[in-house]
Amino acid sequence: MKKLATSVGVLLLAVIVIAVAGQRQIGSFLVDRMVKARVGADPIAALPDGLHVQICGSGSPLPDPGRAGPCLYVVAGDQTFVVDAGSASARTMMGQQLPLGRLNGVFLTHFHSDHIDGLGELMLQRWAQGNKTSPLPVYGPQGVEQVVFGLNAAYRLDAGYRTAHHGADIMPPSGNGGVPVIFSLSENSTTEVFNSGELTVTAAPVNHSPVKPAVAYRFDYKGRSIVISGDANPNSGLEVFAAGADILFHEALNREMVATIEVAAKAANLPNLSKIMFDIQDYHTSPEEAARIAEAAGAKALVLYHIVPALPVNYLKATFLGDAKDHFSGDLTIAEDGMLFSLPVE
Numbered sequence: 001m002k003k004l005a006t007s008v009g010v011l012l013l014a015v016i017v018i019a020v021a022g023q024r025q026i027g028s029f030l031v032d033r034m035v036k037a038r039v040g041a042d043p044i045a046a047l048p049d050g051l052h053v054q055i056c057g058s059g060s061p062l063p064d065p066g067r068a069g070p071c072l073y074v075v076a077g078d079q080t081f082v083v084d085a086g087s088a089s090a091r092t093m094m095g096q097q098l099p100l101g102r103l104n105g106v107f108l109t110h111f112h113s114d115h116i117d118g119l120g121e122l123m124l125q126r127w128a129q130g131n132k133t134s135p136l137p138v139y140g141p142q143g144v145e146q147v148v149f150g151l152n153a154a155y156r157l158d159a160g161y162r163t164a165h166h167g168a169d170i171m172p173p174s175g176n177g178g179v180p181v182i183f184s185l186s187e188n189s190t191t192e193v194f195n196s197g198e199l200t201v202t203a204a205p206v207n208h209s210p211v212k213p214a215v216a217y218r219f220d221y222k223g224r225s226i227v228i229s230g231d232a233n234p235n236s237g238l239e240v241f242a243a244g245a246d247i248l249f250h251e252a253l254n255r256e257m258v259a260t261i262e263v264a265a266k267a268a269n270l271p272n273l274s275k276i277m278f279d280i281q282d283y284h285t286s287p288e289e290a291a292r293i294a295e296a297a298g299a300k301a302l303v304l305y306h307i308v309p310a311l312p313v314n315y316l317k318a319t320f321l322g323d324a325k326d327h328f329s330g331d332l333t334i335a336e337d338g339m340l341f342s343l344p345v346e
C-alpha cells in the first residue's frame with residue numbers, strides 16, 4: 001500500500017513538472033510569436049491616401065478603465081499628428097502600434113490637465129522612437145509655451161539619464177521634449193494654423209468658459225475633412241465651423257448622469273465632488289446637442305468622445321445617448337479607444 005502511494009506521488013510530481021515545463025515552453029513560443037508580430041508593425045503604412053483618425057483616448061477626467069484621456073491620432077497622407085494627449089494616451093498609442101517617432105506635431109485644444117496629462121510621456125516616447133534632432137512641435141493658442149516649457153523642465157533630468165545611458169546617437173539631446181508653436185486667435189473668426197502639402201489645419205475659438213483660450217480644429221486634406229471640438233459648450237458656433245465635414249468628433253457629457261453623481265456626492269457629505277459635478281454641466285455639450293450641431297453643420301458622421309461620465313458597461317450607452325439619434329440623420333458613434341475612422345481620397 002505504501003509502495004502504491006509512493007508511486008502515485010512520483011507520478012503526480014512528474015505530471016506537475018511536465019505541466020510547468022510545458023507552460024514555460026508554450027509561454028516562450030507565444031512571446032516569440034507575439035514579439036515578431038508586433039515589433040516593427042506599422043498599422044498606418046497600410047492605410048490608403050486620405051484622412052484617417054484613430055481614437056487614442058475617448059475618455060475624460062472621470063476614471064474609465066477602457067478609455068484613456070482625450071486623444072485623437074490623425075493621419076493626413078504621409079503626415080501624422082496627435083490632437084490632445086490625455087492621461088495614459090501615450091501608452092495607449094504604443095499599445096495600438098501607432099508610430100510616434102515620426103509624429104509631425106501635436107495640437108492642443110486647451111490646457112485643462114486632462115488634455116495634457118499624457119504630453120510629457122508622448123514627447124519622451126517620440127524622442128525615444130524617432131532618433132530626432134529637433135523637439136516635437138506643439139501647436140496651441142497663448143499658454144502652450146507654459147505647458148511645453150514646464151514639461152521640458154520636469155523631464156530634463158530624465159532626458160539626461162537617457163542620453164547618458166543610450167548614447168547621443170540614439171537619443172540626441174537636441175531632439176528631446178517639445179517646442180511650442182503659438183498661434184494667435186481672433187475672437188469671432190477662424191485662423192489657419194498649419195499648412196503643409198495638401199493639408200490645412202484651421203482653429204476656431206469655442207466656448208468652454210471660464211477656460212480661455214479653447215479651440216476646435218478642422219483638418220482639410222484633398223477634399224476630405226474632419227472637425228475636432230475639443231471641450232466646448234453648445235454655443236460655440238461649431239455648426240458653421242464644421243459645415244460639410246465628413247466627420248465631426250464632438251465631446252459629450254450626459255447632464256442627467258452627472259447630476260446623479262452630484263446628488264449622491266452631496267448625500268455622502270462630499271461637498272467638493274458635488275460642487276465640481278454641478279459646475280462641469282454647463283461647459284460641455286450633451287449627446288443630443290452634439291447631434292443637433294452635427295445635423296445643422298451637414299456633417300456626414302458624428303463621433304462622440306471625451307465621454308462624461310464613464311460608461312463601464314455597454315447598456316449604459318443607450319442612456320448616455322438619450323434622444324441623440326433622433327436629431328442626427330448621419331452615422332452616430334460613441335468612440336472607443338482603438339477605433340479607426342478612414343476617409344480615403346475619392
Ligand SMILES: [Zn+2]
Pocket residue numbers: 060061070112114115231306
Ligand atoms: Zn476635458
Ligand SMILES: [Zn+2]
Pocket residue numbers: 110112208211231
Ligand atoms: Zn476642458
